[in-house]
Amino acid sequence: MNPLEWFTQILAVIAALAAAPLFLGWVNQCRAWLQNRSAPSVLQIYRGLRKLFNKDLVVAQGASPLFGAAPYVVFGTMAVAAAIIPSMSTRLPFAATADAIALVGLFATSRVFLSLAAMDIGTPFGTMGARRDMMVGFLAEPALLMVIFVASLLSATTALPQISERLMTQSLTLSPSLAFTAVAFTMVLLAENARLPIDNPASHLELTMIHEAMLLEYSGRHLALMEWASALKLFNYACVGFSLFLPWGTATGEAGPLALLTAIPVLAVKLLFAGIALAAIETVSAKLRVFRAPEFLATAFLFAVLGLLVHILLGG
Amino acid sequence: MPATLGSPLPTIGVLLCAWLLIALLSALWPSPDGGTRLLFPLGALIGCGLAVTAIHALTVLPQGALEWRLALPLGLPNRPTHLALDALSAVYLAVLGCVSAGVSLYGAGYFRAPQALPQGSPPGLLCCQYHLFLASMGFVLLAADAYAFLVSWEVMALSSYFLVVTDHRVEAILEAGYLYLLMAHVGALALLLAFGVLGAAAGGYTFEALRGAHFSPAVAGAAFALGLIGFGGKAGLVPLHVWLPEAHPAAPSPVSALMSGVMLKMAVYGMLRLCFDLMTDLAWWWGLIAVALGLFSALYGIVFAAAQTDMKRLLAYSSIENLGILFAALGLALVFHGAGMPLAAALALLAVLYHSVNHAFMKSLLFLGTGSVLHATGQRNLGRLGGLIHRMPWVAWLTLVGALAIAGLPPLNGFVSEWLLLQAFLYSHEVPQPFVNMALPLGAGLVALVAALSGYVMVKFFGVVFLGRSREAGHLPVRDVDPEERIGLAWLATACVCLGLLPAQVVGLLQRVAVQLRVGVLPDNSAPWWMLAPVSGRQASYAPLVFLAAFVVFVLLTIGVVRLIHRSRASRVEPWDGGFGSLDKRTQDTAEGFGQPIRQLFEPFFAMRRQLPSPFDAAPQYRVTIGDRFWELLYLPLAALMQRASGVIVGLQGTRLSGHLLYGFMTLILLLGLVL
Numbered sequence: 001m002n003p004l005e006w007f008t009q010i011l012a013v014i015a016a017l018a019a020a021p022l023f024l025g026w027v028n029q030c031r032a033w034l035q036n037r038s039a040p041s042v043l044q045i046y047r048g049l050r051k052l053f054n055k056d057l058v059v060a061q062g063a064s065p066l067f068g069a070a071p072y073v074v075f076g077t078m079a080v081a082a083a084i085i086p087s088m089s090t091r092l093p094f095a096a097t098a099d100a101i102a103l104v105g106l107f108a109t110s111r112v113f114l115s116l117a118a119m120d121i122g123t124p125f126g127t128m129g130a131r132r133d134m135m136v137g138f139l140a141e142p143a144l145l146m147v148i149f150v151a152s153l154l155s156a157t158t159a160l161p162q163i164s165e166r167l168m169t170q171s172l173t174l175s176p177s178l179a180f181t182a183v184a185f186t187m188v189l190l191a192e193n194a195r196l197p198i199d200n201p202a203s204h205l206e207l208t209m210i211h212e213a214m215l216l217e218y219s220g221r222h223l224a225l226m227e228w229a230s231a232l233k234l235f236n237y238a239c240v241g242f243s244l245f246l247p248w249g250t251a252t253g254e255a256g257p258l259a260l261l262t263a264i265p266v267l268a269v270k271l272l273f274a275g276i277a278l279a280a281i282e283t284v285s286a287k288l289r290v291f292r293a294p295e296f297l298a299t300a301f302l303f304a305v306l307g308l309l310v311h312i313l314l315g316g
Numbered sequence: 317m318p319a320t321l322g323s324p325l326p327t328i329g330v331l332l333c334a335w336l337l338i339a340l341l342s343a344l345w346p347s348p349d350g351g352t353r354l355l356f357p358l359g360a361l362i363g364c365g366l367a368v369t370a371i372h373a374l375t376v377l378p379q380g381a382l383e384w385r386l387a388l389p390l391g392l393p394n395r396p397t398h399l400a401l402d403a404l405s406a407v408y409l410a411v412l413g414c415v416s417a418g419v420s421l422y423g424a425g426y427f428r429a430p431q432a433l434p435q436g437s438p439p440g441l442l443c444c445q446y447h448l449f450l451a452s453m454g455f456v457l458l459a460a461d462a463y464a465f466l467v468s469w470e471v472m473a474l475s476s477y478f479l480v481v482t483d484h485r486v487e488a489i490l491e492a493g494y495l496y497l498l499m500a501h502v503g504a505l506a507l508l509l510a511f512g513v514l515g516a517a518a519g520g521y522t523f524e525a526l527r528g529a530h531f532s533p534a535v536a537g538a539a540f541a542l543g544l545i546g547f548g549g550k551a552g553l554v555p556l557h558v559w560l561p562e563a564h565p566a567a568p569s570p571v572s573a574l575m576s577g578v579m580l581k582m583a584v585y586g587m588l589r590l591c592f593d594l595m596t597d598l599a600w601w602w603g604l605i606a607v608a609l610g611l612f613s614a615l616y617g618i619v620f621a622a623a624q625t626d627m628k629r630l631l632a633y634s635s636i637e638n639l640g641i642l643f644a645a646l647g648l649a650l651v652f653h654g655a656g657m658p659l660a661a662a663l664a665l666l667a668v669l670y671h672s673v674n675h676a677f678m679k680s681l682l683f684l685g686t687g688s689v690l691h692a693t694g695q696r697n698l699g700r701l702g703g704l705i706h707r708m709p710w711v712a713w714l715t716l717v718g719a720l721a722i723a724g725l726p727p728l729n730g731f732v733s734e735w736l737l738l739q740a741f742l743y744s745h746e747v748p749q750p751f752v753n754m755a756l757p758l759g760a761g762l763v764a765l766v767a768a769l770s771g772y773v774m775v776k777f778f779g780v781v782f783l784g785r786s787r788e789a790g791h792l793p794v795r796d797v798d799p800e801e802r803i804g805l806a807w808l809a810t811a812c813v814c815l816g817l818l819p820a821q822v823v824g825l826l827q828r829v830a831v832q833l834r835v836g837v838l839p840d841n842s843a844p845w846w847m848l849a850p851v852s853g854r855q856a857s858y859a860p861l862v863f864l865a866a867f868v869v870f871v872l873l874t875i876g877v878v879r880l881i882h883r884s885r886a887s888r889v890e891p892w893d894g895g896f897g898s899l900d901k902r903t904q905d906t907a908e909g910f911g912q913p914i915r916q917l918f919e920p921f922f923a924m925r926r927q928l929p930s931p932f933d934a935a936p937q938y939r940v941t942i943g944d945r946f947w948e949l950l951y952l953p954l955a956a957l958m959q960r961a962s963g964v965i966v967g968l969q970g971t972r973l974s975g976h977l978l979y980g981f982m983t984l985i986l987l988l989g990l991v992l
Contacts, residue, residue, distance in 0.1 A: 053882055060891035062785060064705045066716075076871040080863055094866065096847065097859035098726070101738050104764075105726040108771055112725060115775045119905075121891045122703065122784030127905035134775055135913040138768035145738070145764040149757065152742055158856040217891055221878050294917055305758060312745050312754050 004257060008089045015264075016082035020235035021045035021228065023271050030279030045231060052224035060121045060217050070117030071218070071225035077110040078232040087239040088263040089251040090161035099158040100148045103240070104141060107192070110229070111137045118214035129213025132290055136191050136198060136210065139297035144188045146304035147181045151244045153311055154178070160240070164247035176314065180307035182245045187300035189237045190281065191293065193230070197285040198293050208287065238274050239267075246270060324373035325384040325401040328409060328458065331366045335359060335451040342443035349428070352439045356424035357800070359447055363420060366413030366454070374406040374825050377832075391463060398522050400460035403832040404593065407669055407825075408457050408585045411676045414811065415577050416450050422684050422804025423570040425797065426691070436483040442568075449475040449574065456582050461522040462511035469507065469582075473500040476579060479571040480563050492562035499559040503549035507586075510542035514594065526594045536595050540602045543590045544609070551583035551639040554613040555946045560636055561620075565628035565696065569687025572628060576635045577680035581672045584642050588668065591650055592833040600654020604752065606647025611762050613640030618769045619921050622776065622914035623942050625698050625907045627686050630777055631679065634722065637766060638675045642668055644759065645737050649835065651747060651756070652740070658836025660743035662827070663850060665835050667740055669826045671733035674815060678721040678730060681808040682777075685715035688797045688805075689781060693788075698780045698907035700788040708796045710805070712782040717809040719778045721816065723771040727860035729815035732822075732848070734767055739856055769914075776910045785901040817861050819848040908940065915942070923948060 025042040032039035041047075059067070083094045084103055098106065115130035152158045154175065155166035167178075191198040194211035203209055215226055243250070249266030251259035288296060338355050345351040373384075387396040401409075423446070427439055436442075452475055455468035477500070481493035515521045518529030531539070545556070552560040564572045591598060617636030624630035649664035686696070688711045695701055705712040721728035741763065744756035797805070815822055820843065831837055843849040849857040893899040915922065923943035929936030968979075 053878070057886035058889055059886055061888050062703070062706075062891070063888075064783065066705065066783070072871045072874060075874060076867050079870050080867050083866065094863075096853060096857045097863040097866075099856050099858060101735055101856075102726055102731075102858055102863075105724065105731050105735075108723075108768065109720075109725040112720065112723060112771055112775055116779055116783060119775070119779035119783045120705075122901070122904045123891050123893075123899060124903050124905060125894070127779070127784070127910070130775065130779065131905065131910050131913060134772045135917075138765065138772045141768035142761045142764040146761050149742065149760055153745060153757075157854060158739070158742070159854065162854055220886075221882070225874070225878075291913075291916065301761065305761065308757055309754060312757075 002091075002093070005089075005091045005093050008251075008260060009083060009092050009094050011260075012085075012088055012092065013079060013083045016087065016232060016235055016239070017079065017228075019271070020231040021049060023235050023238065023275060024231040026272070026275040027234075027278050030276050031282055034279055034283040045227075049224050049228055052219075052227070053221050055220045057220035057222065059219075060123075062121060063217070064120055067117050067120040067217075068222065070113045070120075071222040071229070073113045074110045075225045075229040075232070077106050077113075078229045078236060081106045081236050082232060082239075084160060085236055085239045086161040086164050086243050086247075086250055088267055089260060090164050090247075091252065092161060095159065095161050100152065100160050100163070101145070101158055103160070104144055104148065107144075107233070108137065108141060110233070114214055114226075118217075121217050123217065125213045125216050129210055129216075132210045133194075133214060135290075136293055136297070139294055140188045140191045140300070143184055143297055143300040143304050144192070146301060146308060147185045147188065147244070150177055150181045150304065150307045150311055153308070160243050164243045164250055165252055167244075168247045168250070168252065175311075177307040177311035178245060180303050180310060182241075184300045184303035184307065185241055185244065186281070187296065187303070189234075189241065191297055191300070193234045193237060195278070196282040197288045198296065200287050203287075208290070210290075235271075238271060241274070242267070242270050323384050324369050324376075324406075325386055325399065325458075327369050328366060328373075328401060328454070329386070329399065331362050331369065332451045332454040332458070334362050335447045335454070338362070339444045339447035339451065342440045342447065345440050349439050352424060352427050352443050355443055355447075356420050356427070359450065360417045360420035360424070363413045363415075363417035363450075367410050367417065368413075370406045370410035370413060371825070373401060374403060374410065374828060377403055377406070377828060385460065391467070395463065395521075397464045398460035398524070399455075399458045399464070400523070401458060403828040404585070404588060405457040407829055408581060408672070409454065411581060411673050412450070412453055412457065412578055415676045415680050415808070416574065418804045418807035418811070419570050419573050419577075419680055419684065420446075420450075420804075421807065422573075422687075422801045425800035425804070426568070426570055426687055428798075436485070436568075437478075442479070442482060445475050445478045446571070446574075449479060449571075449579075453578060453582055457585060460524070462515055462526075463521055465586075466504070466508060466511065469586075470504060472579065472582065473497075473504060476567075476571070476575055480567045480575075482568050482571070483566070489566040492559075492566040496559045496563035499549055499556065503546045503556070505546075506542045506549070507546035510539045510546060510590070513542065514539045523589075523594060527596075530597060531595055533597075533599055536598045537602065539595060540591065540598055543587060544606065547583040547587045547590070548609065548643065549583075550586075551580050551643065552613070552617075552636045553609055553640065553643060554616045554636070555950055557613065557617070557636050558944060558946060558951060561629050561632040564632035564635065564683075565626060569628075569683050569690060572631075573680035573683035573687070576632065576683055577676040580635060580639055581676055584639070584646065584668065584672050587643070587646055588665075588833075591646070592653070592665070592835060598650065598654065600651050603647040603650030603652075603654060606650060607644045607756070607759060608647075610640045610642070610644030610647055611759055611766075613637070614644065614766045615762065615769075616640070616921065618766050618773060619914060619918045620942075620944070621773045622769065623911040623922065625911075626696050627689070627698055627701070627777065627781060628683070628696055630698075630773065631682055631686065634770065634773060635675075635679055637770060638671070638679070638722075641737070641763065641766065642671055642675070644763070645671065645740070648737075648740055648744070648756075648759075651752075652743065653835055655747050655749070657743060657746065659838070659851065660740055660746070660836075662830040662836030662838055663736060663743070664740035665830050665833070666823060666826055666838075666850070667733050667737035669829055670736055670819075670822065673822070673826075674721070674729040674733050674812070677808050677811045677815065678718045681718035681805060681812065682715060682722065684801070684805055684808065685711055685718065686781075688801060692797075695788065698777075701781045701786075702784045702788075702901070702904065703782070703786040705782040708782075710796050710802050714805040714809045715782065716778060717812055719774040721812045723774040724767040725771070727816050727864045729812050732816060732819045732858070732860075734763070735858055736823075736850070737763060739850065772914070776907065780907045780910060784904050787901050787904065787906075817864065819858065819860065820845060823848060823850065915940075921945070 118126035118130040199210040251263040452471035459465035549556040621633035652661035741760035847859040927939040
């Protein structure tokens with residue numbers, strides 16, 4: 001058992017937990033700049049979390065234990081997912097316990113628990129949000145899986161660290177099949193994280209919201225955990241994207257502790273640019289009607305399939 | 317290996333005969349309750365014994381010698397009945413024993429309840445049919461000649477028919493039973509022909525003779541197609557699925573659990589036996605037909621499940637989905653096997669076996685859960701349920717395990733088989749056929765879509781039945797279940813968890829089937845016991861036990877830290893009503909509403925009839941009925957054709973004496989013409 005690897009492992013989880021709200025804050029700040037609004041501080045998310053953790057808990061009558069358990073389950077699955085994704089180093093001892101397919105399963109688990117909790121009180125908004133979120137989820141999951149499929153075919157493995165290592169041995173170019181799947185992945189990321197054009201994270205308009213509708217009954221520490229988990233989810237998705245399409249700069253085993261020191265700033269730079277890109281996409285796109293979401297995600301699926309066909313036909 | 321007294325085959329035979337004995341006893345039981353209080357737990361005990369023996373047989377089965385055989389001087393004169401036990405039948409026998417143990421125990425409580433049989437068969441008769449059904453499934457698995465197989469198959473179909481029509485005073489149930497009987501016999505006829513074709517070509521009806529024979533492509537293809545009709549009909553492959561959503565809800569819940577959980581697996585067993593054991597030289601592309609049919613059935617089943625408002629029909633459609641996945645995996649294994657890719661074929665075969673085992677447990681668990689709900693509330697309609705987690709916590713939490721498992725979520729068992737299937741699909745681009753190697757990987761996308769949709773369906777099922785507020789005030793006083801029912805449910809739920817957490821051990825056992833069928837062998841890698849790495853650790857690995865442990869530790873840490881930082885008080889208030897001030901049970905979303913996105917997205921699948929109110933209606937009504945297109949496309953025209961044909965024949969028969977004399981004369985002339 002290598003102590004450095006375990007240190008990296010724990011560091012990866014802690015860094016993800018700590019940096020996820022910062023990343024979300026950065027995206028929000030970029031969005032505000034691009035939209036000519038005065039921007040909130042990048043630390044705003046932390047302040048919100050602190051405020052929520054200090055508030056008393058208000059639980060709706062008729063809530064079952066499932067309602068109280070769901071925030072912990074959702075937060076826990078996202079943290080376990082963060083332990084699997086090779087964001088800084090590909091030598092993660094814990095990553096062998098779940099491969100990319102299991103990662104998709106973990107995301108699905110958190111979504112199902114969130115939806116069940118939303119249905120628990122029996123308010124119309126909660127159930128409506130649950131059904132819409134599950135709809136987006138079941139359409140996004142095949143697209144995400146096809147993306148992973150292409151990456152797995154390229155590297156003959158479904159383990160994320162191995163996929164990253166395999167891609168890093170190539171020169172700094174994106175193969176054509178990966179270019180298509182990168183587009184597909186970005187679309188899935190937008191949909192799964194309740195960003196525009198599928199869902200507006202800033203909106204509380206009843207008829208259009210999806211993710212926020214499911215959280216309406218949550219308060220206090222439960223809400224804090226849920227918000228933190230959704231920030232973590234965005235962070236995780238970004239890191240999955242880096243490990244599939246931009247793995248360069250991640251520390252691999254042979255390089256030792258020094259590589260880890262360079263890997264952290266590299267990750268920060270990647271996140272910086274990813275945040276700008278995300279904000280730019282969200283600024284130029286308008287929210288789609290709920291029933292246009294299937295078309296959006298079907299397009300994502302088709303891009304992933306194109307990537308697959310390009311790989312099989314051209315071998316690239 | 318010949319069967320000696322100590323070997324597993326006679327033990328299993330004796331255990332199956334014990335089930336038959338219970339059936340006999342319950343039919344002759346003096347008191348009116350038919351001894352259900354005693355006989356059902358006894359049957360469960362026998363099931364446990366069967367499972368233990370079968371698993372033991374699987375572990376001690378030597379790699380070289382394939383099976384134990386036994387020839388009993390029963391049945392046709394001079395034609396002994398052959399029984400045999402090999403790895404394949406041992407796996408399914410273990411499933412039969414294990415699942416039936418939980419279901420029988422549950423049944424002991426269920427059938428005792430006063431509301432179980434309002435006007436149906438007496439309990440003694442029910443108990444008799446139930447155990448006959450169990451024993452017949454056991455003999456289907458042991459049969460080693462076509463005659464014994466078909467006889468057991470038929471007994472299985474008939475005993476389950478009588479179980480389906482337990483409530484035989486209800487018109488709809490009788491109709492469902494009739495449909496089931498009809499479809500079962502169309503399937504049995506196809507199987508008879510399949511074995512007939514093979515037997516004629518091989519010159520013998522024992523499996524031993526069939527195994528040794530070489531079949532021409534035409535014979536093998538015909539047998540495969542007939543087998544697909546026969547076994548596929550039993551499994552509910554589209555378009556032979558119409559009986560399933562009618563018959564499964566009609567039966568009492570423990571019977572639905574066994575039919576969906578175990579009996580449908582007999583079809584998978586039969587197909588595996590036919591394709592991988594009896595016929596060795598089947599053209600690879602037959603597998604593609606199974607893949608296509610299976611995937612289509614899976615999608616069709618799950619889409620219909622999402623639109624259902626009756627909880628047992630919803631589960632029945634979900635069974636169509638799961639059996640579709642199983643047949644697709646089986647077809648994939650056939651393609652890989654035919655293309656000479658042993659590793660991929662073994663993976664796909666393992667996915668079939670693992671998913672058979674999984675589905676048996678999770679679907680039985682869910683059906684038993686609906687049985688408890690049905691007893692407690694008298695309602696099957698999702699639109700009248702809700703909020704039961706407060707009043708039946710045991711049933712709710714145990715059903716949640718089944719729902720999460722069937723939705724394919726880690727770390728439960730449904731995910732493992734899905735994972736194995738996707739791993740097998742990763743090899744599909746290596747099939748040395750152009751176009752096939754491009755089309756097959758898309759199947760993985762479809763599998764993912766179906767898996768994600770089944771998550772949707774399970775959220776709907778669990779959320780509408782157990783969460784929210786009660787949608788109907790007039791429920792019977794809801795009670796939680798009897799201890800026997802609780803143990804039965806917990807047994808199945810525990811099995812789901814264990815099968816999910818210990819995949820490497822289960823795969824180790826199931827792998828013996830792949831070896832015995834000469835499909836392929838997984839490489840021996842040095843993965844630790846808690847990790848499933850079918851090919852190699854670098855290629856793919858999955859260790860649910862470890863990540864569950866990490867998850868639990870992390871969640872406990874989070875709870876500890878959160879409580880430490882701030883000891884906030886929790887207060888209960890009314891849910892937020894959006895400022896309108898009138899939230900009640902009627903403002904909740906309904907089951908129809910939850911299924912609406914699916915109805916809209918997959919509209920071409922449904923035959924939908926909308927009844928919209930006009931502006932002048934005093935009591936406006938909005939009603940949508942969802943029908944199966946295959947009734948209009950296939951079954952009703954077929955029935956009309958039959959009616960017309962029989963009309964013609966009736967017309968021919970109804971002539972006077974002179975007409976009949978004319979027929980006789982013409983037949984004579986025709987025969988003379990043929991002879992000369």
